[in-house]
Amino acid sequence: MRSPWLAALTLTLAIHPAAVQAAEPSPAYATLAPLIGQWNVGPEGGATAFIQRFTWGPKEAYVWAQVVLVLASGEEHLHFEGPILWNAATRRYDYLFAVEPGSMVQEKGEIYATADGDIVRDVVLTAADGAASRFRQTFRDVGGGRFVTTLMRQTADGWTPTFPGSDRLIMTRRSS
Numbered sequence: 001m002r003s004p005w006l007a008a009l010t011l012t013l014a015i016h017p018a019a020v021q022a023a024e025p026s027p028a029y030a031t032l033a034p035l036i037g038q039w040n041v042g043p044e045g046g047a048t049a050f051i052q053r054f055t056w057g058p059k060e061a062y063v064w065a066q067v068v069l070v071l072a073s074g075e076e077h078l079h080f081e082g083p084i085l086w087n088a089a090t091r092r093y094d095y096l097f098a099v100e101p102g103s104m105v106q107e108k109g110e111i112y113a114t115a116d117g118d119i120v121r122d123v124v125l126t127a128a129d130g131a132a133s134r135f136r137q138t139f140r141d142v143g144g145g146r147f148v149t150t151l152m153r154q155t156a157d158g159w160t161p162t163f164p165g166s167d168r169l170i171m172t173r174r175s176s
Contacts, residue, residue, distance in 0.1 A: 066081035
């Protein structure tokens with residue numbers, strides 16, 4: 001007897017063969033291409049507070065993002081990670097990150113480019129109890145292999161730094 005799952009997959013492939021054909025890397029990911037790599041992130045002239053990594057998925061079909069905090073001991077602690085995918089309907093990138101894996105906290109939202117070339121990551125953080133809060137990370141390419149990034153939290157008074165100094169952090173590309 002054929003399983004219902006296999007029958008559904010066979011029907012899907014018969015109706016939508018383009019869905020499984022090998023695709024060329026999409027130019028839709030050009031916005032994120034400058035971020036691909038590993039970055040030390042911290043205050044200008046200060047120690048690295050965290051490492052932000054962006055890597056291509058197979059065939060550049062998505063981007064995998066990861067942030068690890070650099071503890072005072074020098075040890076790295078995984079803060080969040082997950083996929084970023086192009087959404088052709090919205091012309092933006094959707095993402096879903098597991099925050100502090102095992103905590104049942106997640107970040108999800110959209111990433112998009114502004115008219116002035118900044119890359120914005122809008123965040124809805126959902127805590128384990130279901131409470132939601134909004135954050136925003138902005139990336140501005142300042143040349144020389146560096147970005148300025150901001151990490152902001154939405155409050156009743158508007159956008160404020162998530163932590164002291166998070167309204168101006170410097171990203172420098174890590175050597176391989």
